[in-house]
Amino acid sequence: MQNAHLRLGLLEYQRATEKISTRIRVRVDRYVGEDSKGHLLSVFGNDSDIGAITAAVHEKATFTLTFPNGSSKEVTLGENPSCYKGSINLADRKHPVRHLVAASQEFHANGGVGSTILLRYQREEAWAILVSFLGLPGEPTWADHVLGVMEKEERIKNLDGIGCRPVLLSATTEELLDWIGDGLRSQTLNFPEKNGPIPWPRFSLEQALRSIPASHMLESTESLIDSIPR
Amino acid sequence: MTDEESVRFRQIAVLGVRRNIRGTALEDNKRFLQSISPYGSFHALPELTPSSCAPYSAPPSGEAALGYRGLPYDLLEDLLPNSGAWRQTIPFLMPHEDVATGRPITPLHGGHVGLLCTAGLLNGVFGDGGERHIARWRSVKHVTTFVEDDGDTQIVHYRERWTNELRLVYADGRTLKLTETPAKPEGEADAERTSEARAA
Numbered sequence: 001m002q003n004a005h006l007r008l009g010l011l012e013y014q015r016a017t018e019k020i021s022t023r024i025r026v027r028v029d030r031y032v033g034e035d036s037k038g039h040l041l042s043v044f045g046n047d048s049d050i051g052a053i054t055a056a057v058h059e060k061a062t063f064t065l066t067f068p069n070g071s072s073k074e075v076t077l078g079e080n081p082s083c084y085k086g087s088i089n090l091a092d093r094k095h096p097v098r099h100l101v102a103a104s105q106e107f108h109a110n111g112g113v114g115s116t117i118l119l120r121y122q123r124e125e126a127w128a129i130l131v132s133f134l135g136l137p138g139e140p141t142w143a144d145h146v147l148g149v150m151e152k153e154e155r156i157k158n159l160d161g162i163g164c165r166p167v168l169l170s171a172t173t174e175e176l177l178d179w180i181g182d183g184l185r186s187q188t189l190n191f192p193e194k195n196g197p198i199p200w201p202r203f204s205l206e207q208a209l210r211s212i213p214a215s216h217m218l219e220s221t222e223s224l225i226d227s228i229p230r
Numbered sequence: 231m232t233d234e235e236s237v238r239f240r241q242i243a244v245l246g247v248r249r250n251i252r253g254t255a256l257e258d259n260k261r262f263l264q265s266i267s268p269y270g271s272f273h274a275l276p277e278l279t280p281s282s283c284a285p286y287s288a289p290p291s292g293e294a295a296l297g298y299r300g301l302p303y304d305l306l307e308d309l310l311p312n313s314g315a316w317r318q319t320i321p322f323l324m325p326h327e328d329v330a331t332g333r334p335i336t337p338l339h340g341g342h343v344g345l346l347c348t349a350g351l352l353n354g355v356f357g358d359g360g361e362r363h364i365a366r367w368r369s370v371k372h373v374t375t376f377v378e379d380d381g382d383t384q385i386v387h388y389r390e391r392w393t394n395e396l397r398l399v400y401a402d403g404r405t406l407k408l409t410e411t412p413a414k415p416e417g418e419a420d421a422e423r424t425s426e427a428r429a430a
Contacts, residue, residue: 004303086315130323135368185403197354209311
């Protein structure tokens, strides 16, 4: 796609000691956060910049994050973040571009304490993630019922995002099983007719990362609430 | 300087021919520039009218070559989803379903079945009649924390262990959770059933 600079954020890290003042700015292609708490951060830059940002993430540093719409916020990934690194080789460049994905401790244990963070909200994919992460006995066609209940009970909250439209699903395993039980009892949900394994559709991360339209990346967080697909 | 864009962005562009100025003229120029440098001071200057000085025609130059030596953002945006860093995040971003299908070469022993079940490879629909259910196994990590006093210091120990958990949902809406701990007496049992108030 063209005009990527309009969709990228900017992460700035400043540190001043007695003798040395450090100021590092890197571009952000994906970010998921809630208020000042960052959950997922994907940045790229040269080797030294990404190395410094990685060290700062592990030191629980606070960063200044500028969103594509110009607003900025102080964010931190908190304690025990996880960092994953990658490299991208470009044909006309001597050195590869370094890529860093940092995840908070909460995001690393996604779904663990009744909170599940998704990069985008689509019922089928969201239901598959809930079933997988929470260990629910479920069936793909139950997505509409369960996610419908969650939408009705306002258990879906939009999060701050760059390059994605993240949401937070708040529901424990017990609550979800209750809703499934309600659905089966009222015959809203159909129990599978045949015994055997349940085939689930496959979802790829690459497809999810590429599928977010450019127009949505520039929308404000508030307007995303109305755009949750039904 | 009174132009709307100039006031908005607090910027002006000055073009001129450089001349060698020395002595008091140079000091006068510096003093004058300092007097108009604070923001808003330029309002005191007389407005520049077209007839105030002779227009200067910019001499023609060769074709300017503009180059961009920064990172190619458009290209990187397309390549980043393939990065190895993203692949490492798949376990906590995307669903993962491992189901073993096919006929085993030899009949499975009880131990084989147990291993496959606890590995989550035999999730699915089982049973007959009123006992038909969907079973799903998963591994759960438990962390036990205990503190040991050693003189003036405290040593915090974290002991991690993995257990298997089985959740069932029956065709009639009953749900059940089976864990390593023994079943509790009736009334306090782990078996979950949708309360009457919640039942549709």
